[in-house]
Amino acid sequence: MKNLRQILSSPYHQEDWISFLKELFAHNSGTGVILQKPQRIELPKSEKVREAYELGSYETTEGRLIGIYQVNISEDMLLYRNKVGLRQLMKNIYKYNVDGVLVVFVQEKKWRLSYISEIIKEVDEKGKIIKEITNEKRFTYLLGEGEKIKTATDRLQLLVGKELSLEDFKNAFAVEALNNDFFDRYKDIYEDFVQHITGVRYEKKGNKYIENKKHQPHPNFDGYKDYKDYPMPHPDSETKLFKNREFQNLFRGNEKAVRDFVKRMMGRIVFLYFIQKKGWLAVPKGKNWGEGNYNYLYQLYKETPREDQPYFYEKYLVPLFFECFTDKKSESEINEFRFPYLNGGLFDKTQDQHFDKVNLPYSIFTELFDTFKSYNFTVYEDAPNEHTVAVDPEMLGHIFENLLEDNKDKGAFYTPKEIVHYMCKESLKISLLSKIVPDNNQSEKAKDVITKIIEHQPLNEDEKSYVKEKGNIITTSLENVKICDPAIGSGAFPMGLLQEIYYIKITLQQLGITTEQTDAQIKKHIIEQNIYGVDIDAGAVDIARLRFWLSLVVDEQLPQPLPNLDFKIMQGNSLLESYQGVDLSHIGEDDEVLMDEQMSFDFGDSYKTAKQLAVFSKINKEQIQKLMNEYFATTENKKVKLKEINNIIEGKIHTQIYLEKEKVSSLTKEFFKKFGLKSEQDLKGKIDLGSISEKGKEYKKYLANKKRLAELDIIEGELLSFQTKIERPYFLWHLYFKEVFDKGGFDIVIGNPPYVSTKGISEEDKPLLEYEFNFSDDLYNHFFFKGYQILSNKGVLSFITSKTFWTTQTKRNLRDLLLSQRLEYIFDTGNPFESAMVDTCITSFSKIKPENNTLLFLDGSKDLEKPLRYEVTQNVFIDTQNSVIFKPTEYNMKIHSLYGKKVKELYERWWDKISASKNITKYSKELEAYRQSLQPGDIALLGCLTEGGQGLATANNGKYIAVRKSTKWAKNILESRPKKLLEVVKRYKTSVKVANEEEAKDYLATLSEERIATLFDELKETFGRDIFGQGYIYRLIEDDEMADVETLTQDEKDNGIEPTKKFYVPYDKGDKDGNRWYLETPFAIAWSKENVGFLKSNSGKKGEGMPVVRNPQYYFKEGFCWTNVLNPQARLLKTN
Structure with a gap:
């Protein structure tokens, strides 16, 4: 009998597989029944399925039944394209009720082993089926010739000879473990490369990445681990010793530039692993595309001569990246080996042209290629219910959004797949229904049919007829829908919508409503006509484009040049369409119209000249859209076309600045005219004579305008310089996406905006946001307003964000915006992110007036997959004080x-x-x-x-107030205490000896919480009450240190608790921002007799450190913390 590894790496043989199944269940007390002769299953006639067999069954330890089957499918059937048909096929195969299925899909030399779970959703206490579900989950291994089978072998081997539960089967096919393992190893290799060049490594401490200096930047070749200069010949000279200065010389000491370079390099290698999977690398002369070397990259690395190994990047990867895939000659059949021409894009050398000779150790490449060799790669991106146990393109998004430590500063977090697909499906459904039933009278039939199509469920004959009746509307809607993610990250949401639109178009083709197109043609059209995205991080844009390219490559039978996505998925600051006070939002409009309607008064005598310049700019404006559309499919002279586009944009910038200058200049001329001035000398004379006051408003305004004119020259230079840079601090929405705004805006705006609070926004950026939006707040608030601005009438917006806007005072403007539109649904998703310390919700609204709207409210905070559902009228929230949003429970x-x-x-x-x-x-x-x-x-x-004023103020929170260790607030204290201690140690002479934050952290770790509190108390007493910052709380207590408020006597409530008993009671110290409406307080106050005696006897006395005790009749009452919501001065002690 063949061993398992041999079985999985060979073409499928029924006898071998049955032998393994018998071995698998041999020691399971007869719970596994493998049929001696597989039973053929009669199926309806189909061109896609040849035959199906029942191989046996297995009863799990819970008494649940697993059916075991084999399905032989035709060579041309694409499983990922036939989800509805596959689901229907499996229903025909189940001859009895099963709880799970182990099935082999055989397709020539390749085969798939799938485990289908959750076929039955609910059973009663006796195991009887109460309710079936159709939304089962499928987990798949790719097996057969050329596939990596290590994971499948290891996982299946663990099942042999074991009493198996449903969970055992699911774990054997778990994709999360593989993804996490791959990500961890990928990240380590990434850090190795970065550390080699910079000497710095980012390492995770708690929930943050900390920069650790490991050594000075140096080559660190194999075998040299002591980080000394490595004496070896310089690549350009046989005599010149190589001493590493590349960090300073090549990267100018910029660590971010190094990280971006390494990310691009590794991204290119991963991309080529996917291309390699297609059989398109090193195709031998006389062979067809698809018959290339499936192990080319590993062999390229492994067969590198020893003398070339130190230069592996320079001599092998650089030519491969920047010559093979960007030169059409690489495809020529006269070559000994052919490579596909991919039309630049990812392999454009512009960003990395100075890094050819960067020195990277062969040892790290060894680690990289050995790691990649052990994983299977698939070019298919899975849906939430379809999981291939292999590295797929979505992993690139996961890597991007979780790998780079600077993304945490930007608030970028990887959105779980289930949430992405839910938001995409719902947004597309709402958008389609608004077109099919434009009067908003959404018929149940329309909703049911569109839902079925989007959920890939089979249609009955009546529903098929309805789709054919509405075919033109559906087709036109899909052709014209404009979709944008203004914080695109790695492209998860637009990629999800690409897949959804693709599947609907396949359905329309299958129903004969549209003409047949290849999968690649469909997807290319969607990318060209429907998808747009922007991100502030150029690295994110690279990854997003990469995923879209891969989505095209997967369906091509022959290599095709990849489209240029430079003007589809773009870098820029989505929130700003201005720069340094210069409004750039009109740069794509008809300048002549602007002049006539808005600016003729401002320019006075200069109006005629400015108008002529504007007319010239209008001509170029019409040309730029034509050039950008052509650029998408350009394969030749790309740089020439790009230069043409940039020249026109530069002309537009010149025009805008000229108009701005003329406007300001006309104001200075008015000032001179009013006071009869001909020169600056005249002005000086009148100031000396006192005719013009230097303190007067008009003179100050003149100086401001004069300063602005000088600034505009600098701003113009900076704006022009940005045209040649990778990253820009603004985005020209109305120029780059002019064709969209000419038709009213985007139909779908979707995404996961950054989770950056007001505190995380730089002081430089706050006035820019205020200029653009008239307020400055958490970034997600601004993204809602930007999303609303770029949304078309009746368009739908769907964001997943923090849910702090439900009640927070500072988010009242956002609630007013949302409640002025038709809310489609709010979905409380709890905290679905692995690392983000934030509770989130999905909010979706259509740009339509609400008109007594009823919305769907889903509560998934406890169970994301089975949320509680409520229907609630929008007016409920409008009629609530401050228009707060709350869960509409009974x-x-x-x-x-x-x-x-x-x-x-x-x-x-x-x-x-x-x-x-x-x-x-x-x-x-x-x-x-x-x-x-x-x-x-x-x-x-x-x-x-109440009596006006503060209710209870201790005047020394550090001494009296503690935080319960079980709450989120405790984490902040644990992180801040070492910093606070270090600051005091540096400023004063203390007995504590710590040199840095790490030492302070280690020192505090040796102390008990009681000792830490005593230490901080003593330092305050010695050096001053506010040495740690006013009101800083450093005490942490366990929940079991809390007194039971229900059992306190009235005397204990009034005068304090004996120190021999538990004396901490719940306390709310208030919130000046009014952010807590109802929340279990994390704070506790030491309500001991000594403390209460001091507070009461010293209340209201003058002097530092004197407390306030007011309105004691409201102490120990259950209720809300109404700080700044009802009375900004009130404080209420709480018992919950």
């Missing part, structure tokens, strides 16, 4: 119906009178009269009842 809706409108009315009546302590004093008589009029059961605002 309990919450009862509260809303009782208090929602009443509280809002009370706000409108009383807020101005209680919004500050001075107002409470001012309106004290009116408030007192109101209090006297209240009856038991009446609803009132707390601010109307």
Whole structure:
């Protein structure tokens, strides 16, 4: 009998596979039944399926049944293209109810082993099926000749001789473990390359990447681990010793440039592994495409002569990257070996032209190629319910969004596949329905049919007829839909929509509604006509383009030049269409129209000249769109066309700056005219005589305009220089995507905007955001407004973001925006990200007035796959105070119906009178009269009842307040304490001896929490109350140190708890931003007799460190923290 490795790496033989199955279940007490003779299954006639067999079954340890089958399919059947047909086929094969399926799909020399799980969703206590599902999940190994089978062999071998559960089967096919393993090894190799050049390695500490200096930059060739200069001949000289200066000379000491270079180099190698899978590398003379060397890259590395190994990148990879795939001659049949011409793009040398001779150790390449050799690569991107246990193009996105430490600063996180596909499907469904039923009277039939098509479910005859009836509308809608991700990252969302549109077009073809096209033609058309994206990170743009190229390569039978995506997926700051106060949003508009309508007054005598310049720019503007469209498919003279485009853009910039200068210049001329001035000398004379005051508004305005004119010269130079750079700090939406805005904007805006809070935005960027949006806030807030701006009427926007906007005061503007549009759904997704410390939600709205809209609210915070579903009218949120958003549970809706409108009315009546302590004093008589009029059961605002001012202020939070270790706040304290300690040690003479943050962290790790608190108390007492920063909290306590508030006596509540008992009680220290509406407080106060005695006896006394105790009648009451929501001065001690 063949061993398992031999079976999996050979063409499929039924006898060999059955022998393995018998071995697999041999020691399982008769729970596995393998039929002596496979039973043929009668199937409906099909060109795609030749025959199917039942091979046996297996009963798991839970008593669940796994069916075992074999299906022989025709050579031309594409499994990934026939999801509906495959699902229907498997239903015909199941002869009895099964909980899972182990099935072999045989296709010539290749075969697939799939495990299909979750065929039955629910069973009762006796195991009886209650409800079946059709959304089963399929996990697949690619097997047979030329496939890497190490993972499959190892995983299946673990099952032999074991009592198996459903979980065992699922684990044997788990793709997550493979992805994580590949990512970890890839990341280590990436860091090895970066460290070699820079001497620096980024290593993860907790949830952050920390830069660690490992050594000075140097060659570090094989065998030289002591990091000394390596004396060897320089590549250009036999006598000159090579001393590494490339970090400074080639990369100018820029670590980011090194990281980007390594990322591009490794990305190219990965891309070639996918191309290699097609059999397109080193195709021998006389052989066809597809018959190339499937192991070419590994052999190229392995067969490198020893003397060339130190120069492997320079002598082998550089020619391969920048000559083979960018030269049409590489495809010539006269060559001994052929390589595909791929038309530059990823292999464009522009960014890396200075790095040919960068010195990279052969030992790291050894690690890289040995790693890649052990994995299977597939060019197919999986759907959420389709998992190939192999490295696929989506992994490139995962690598990008999780690998680079600077992405964490940008707030970029990899979006789980399930969420991507849900958002893509729902957005496309909403968009299509708006076209099919434009009056918004969405019929159930339209919704059902479109849903079935998008979910790849079979249609009945009536539904097929409906699709044919609406065929023209559906086809036209798909042809014209414009999709944009303004924070495209690695391209997950546009790639998801590409796949969804592709599958719908396949369905339309199969129904005879559209003419037959190849898969590559369909996808190329979608990329050219439908997909757009922008990202601030050029590296993200590289990866996104790479994934789209791969999506085309997978379906080509013969190599084709890849399209140029330079003007489809672009680098830029999506949020800014201005630069240094110069508005660039009109740069793509009809300048002549702008002049006539807006600027003739501003320019005065210069209007005629400016208008002539604008007309010239208009001619170029029409030409630029034509050039960008042509550039997509250009294979020759690309640089010439690109230069033409850039020349026109430069002309547009010149025009814009000229108009800006003339506008400012006309204002300075007006100033001179008003005061009868002919020169600066005249101006100086009038200032000396006192006719013009240097403190006057008009003179100050003149100086500002004069300064602005000088700035505009600098700005013009910077704008022109950006045309030749890889990254730009703005994006010209209305120029680059002019064809979209000429038709009203994008139909679908979708994405996962960066998770950067206001604190993470630089001081330089805040005024730029304020100029663009009239406010500065968390970036995701700005992305909602930008998304709304670029969205067409009736277009749909879908973002996954932090859900802090539900209640936060500073996000009221965002809630007002969302509630002014038709909300389609809100999906509370909890925290689906591996590393992001943020709770998220998906928000989707259409750019239509709501008109008594009812939206879907999904709560997946506990179970993302089975969210709780609610329907709620949009007015519920509009009628709530501050228009807050909340989960419309039965309990919450009862509260809303009782208090929602009443509280809002009370706000409108009383807020101005209680919004500050001075107002409470001012309106004290009116408030007192109101209090006297209240009856038991009446609803009132707390601010109307309390004494104005702070409720409880300890004046020394560090001493009295602690944070529970079980809460998220504790993490912030653990991270900040070493920094705070180090700052004090550096500033004062202390007994603590630590030199850096790492030492401070290690030192604190040796101390108990009690000792740490005592140390910080002593340092404060010695050097001052605010040495760690005003109000800094450093105490951490366990949950079991908390007192049981329910059992406290009234005396303990009033006067404190004995120190021999647990004396910490829940406390809310307030929130000046009003961000917590209802939240279990992470804080606790030491409510000991000693502390309470001090607080009460010193309340209100003058001097530093004196506390305030006010409104004690509200202490120990359950309720909300109403800081800055009801009364900015109120504090409420809470018991929950």
